[in-house]
Amino acid sequence: MLNCKELTHKIASDRLPDAGPWERFTARLHLLMCSYCRRYERQLRDISSTARQLGTDSSQDRSRVERLERQILDTLSNGTKDPVDRQ
Amino acid sequence: MAISMDDPQLAVRIRAKDPETLQGIVETYLGQIFRSARGAGLNPEQAEEVTQATFTIFIEQASRFEGRSHVRTWLFGILYNKISEERRRLGREQRMDDIEEVVEQRFNASGRWVNPPQPVDDQLHASEIRGLFEDCLLAVPTQQRMAFVLREVENLSSDETCKILDVTATNLGVLMYRVRNRLRECLEAKGVNKEP
Numbered sequence: 357m358l359n360c361k362e363l364t365h366k367i368a369s370d371r372l373p374d375a376g377p378w379e380r381f382t383a384r385l386h387l388l389m390c391s392y393c394r395r396y397e398r399q400l401r402d403i404s405s406t407a408r409q410l411g412t413d414s415s416q417d418r419s420r421v422e423r424l425e426r427q428i429l430d431t432l433s434n435g436t437k438d439p440v441d442r443q
Numbered sequence: 444m445a446i447s448m449d450d451p452q453l454a455v456r457i458r459a460k461d462p463e464t465l466q467g468i469v470e471t472y473l474g475q476i477f478r479s480a481r482g483a484g485l486n487p488e489q490a491e492e493v494t495q496a497t498f499t500i501f502i503e504q505a506s507r508f509e510g511r512s513h514v515r516t517w518l519f520g521i522l523y524n525k526i527s528e529e530r531r532r533l534g535r536e537q538r539m540d541d542i543e544e545v546v547e548q549r550f551n552a553s554g555r556w557v558n559p560p561q562p563v564d565d566q567l568h569a570s571e572i573r574g575l576f577e578d579c580l581l582a583v584p585t586q587q588r589m590a591f592v593l594r595e596v597e598n599l600s601s602d603e604t605c606k607i608l609d610v611t612a613t614n615l616g617v618l619m620y621r622v623r624n625r626l627r628e629c630l631e632a633k634g635v636n637k638e639p
Binding site for chain 1: 462465466469470473474477478481482487490491494495498499502550553554555556559560562563569572573576577591592595596598601615616617619620623624626627630
């Protein structure tokens, strides 16, 4: 069975899903018995969900994106007919 | 305008610099590229600059697009190179990464916790945690941060993330291990995790 250090290492490097069925089973067992590893795993999950929120709630950036999009689309409609490939 | 990013003819139209196709790509991915640049720790102005540079390079080099990888993968690859270039130019890149030693010290010789993770302080509001989180993310080296943003924020597959960062699956595992531990350690040091 994996010790705490090995288990948390596998969790943090996304290697648990690819482990064999026996290792996955003992990993689950370990997490059931070990509150520190459980806490560690939980905290990594919280970090993921905080990260996902960062991606969604940037409303003040929206006007920037729209402006930038218009800018690029403008240069696109002026520039792509030029067949010369600038380096 | 709806253009399919999985259309087999897409690469041909990109190479021909078909205006409608390029426009569709800009409309589909610009927001995502900008958001990732922000997630990678750039301020709004820098993110705007780097997003613009990414699409300019994309349009300039469109005639060389071979279609061997997804157009999104290609765009993210350009973005990643631009961000790394910028960081190197500013001399912001740390050479040393001591996170492995920091984690090592939390365990004894038989791999048990001697310095276990502290419980999260439930008095803290989500918005406070978010602020601290952004500070912590800024301290992470670019490659790790980008790996984190692509996998955790943008939800890209490991395969695609590996292609964008030009690393093996094993390397990506190491990057994820480091960035997650760095963030966890940093949040704990900032008092997000606290003994009650």
